[in-house]
Amino acid sequence: MTRSARPLRVAVIIGSTREGRIGDTVGRWFLARARLRDELELAVLDLADFDFPVHYPERATDQMTEFAGSIGRAEAFVVVTPEYNRSFPASLKQAVDFAYEEWQAKPVAFVSYGHGSAGLYAVEQLRSVFTELHTVTMRNGVAFDFLTERLDDRSEDYGRDRAVGLMLDQLGWWGSALRDARAARPYVS
Template identity: 85%
Template structure:
């Protein structure tokens, strides 16, 4: 499937696919919230997707991992459990992803299983791809399916607001969402047929 009309057919007769968009940076002065808004603006045109944004900067997570989960930890894990697919928006810090994102990922376990994960990464030069490669290992451990295609933004050469790269970026968003939908509905059906063995 390569366009929005064809992509929508995957969900015909089914409830919209519940997709959680996770904004991973909590750094002051970050651009992650702008990148998240940019992506969600493009994803919302897909009527077959039901989007919820989980901005980690809006959660008050503990500095030290507590013996019992806090209300905010439980809220985040519950949102992960309700979602059927994920898009992680991540910067690249020193060739990896933010500690805030790893902390949040570790608050859930079973809730991630048998669901697809796509990535929107950004950076200067590498487009955040080093962060994505490390996240693939983490999400493989959590029994997810990570998408081959993602959206990679290189702000060294093309700022987010630069129109020159908009066609290629929009095409990358469409392709990733096509694949996310395919896996999301396929895995929804598979979970309904038989329980997953982990």
Template identity: 85%
Template sequence: MTDSRSGDGRIEGTGDPLRVAVIIGSTREGRIGDAVGRWFMERARDRTELELAVLDLAEFDFPVHYPGRATDQMTQFTEAIAEAEAYVVITPEYNRSFPASLKQAIDFAYDEWQTKPVAFVSYGHGSAGLYAVEQLRSVFTELHTVTLRNGVALDFLQQPLEGRSGDFGRDRAVGLMLDQLGWWGWALREARAARPYVS
């Protein structure tokens, strides 16, 4: 990344830190999603130009059936989505798709997602969750977001989560993804301030 950084790690000229919601999409018992979330946050925590907040869907008590009126938990989630300026979605791959819990949560919001960038950390066995990501790209395109080309894909058949000591390949993938997320996040922040979005 060519932008210079100040002593505290913030990219110069970007103003306030970019508010990033890190969404853990799996709610399944015995999941590894929370461990993947911790793994990611350990690698992102030094990025002081980003203000990271974890939204773990397993910690929300969402209704089984979509109600006529939003519950307090639904409102809490959509307010967090509205507050964020960028997103990192952590998703497993179940039968070549992403979890129903994640789709349910995504659908609770609409305007709140618009004109913001979305990055993906996916995991699985063999495909590294990339089938899930491709389907999520279509969903987020419908919501008027910008999805990043670069992401982080973890294949647990080839390598366990923690991997080898000094696993620079995965660390580089996280760094590049966050660089791109920041670029899009600040560019879209400025664009939203300059003119209203047409949808």
């Protein structure tokens, strides 16, 4: 298998850690669709499964090191994020900050949800954060407004399924292009 024919390693990061959250449900919905793509090798990083310290320690904990290592191994990312008060959760910001070079020269896509704005304010702020980390953020994403719609794994939603497909097409293109570019020449930050 040639380098560009290898499956793209995509980390799907579920950003909410709140009790009673629906982020895991949104993540499962997305993963059911993404797993239909043979060109992707998916890994789930659910932040609720990590025991990160409340205060940033002088030395990285094993959990911090494990998370940063997973970010380093991934070649692309899909961030599943809620919107809390026109922003993204602190748990997600904390986790993002545990890595730096591991994010660089890789693409990031977003699946967002919220009430009214469908999580788009959170995505807007995350784009700024990920730009600082030298990533490429995807223009297209998937968004849910839970004031007007519900998530049902059994229902057919061709518009949203099409949005997932377009987002993954873009993520795959950028992921492969940037993987080849990083192999040809190290990224300079």
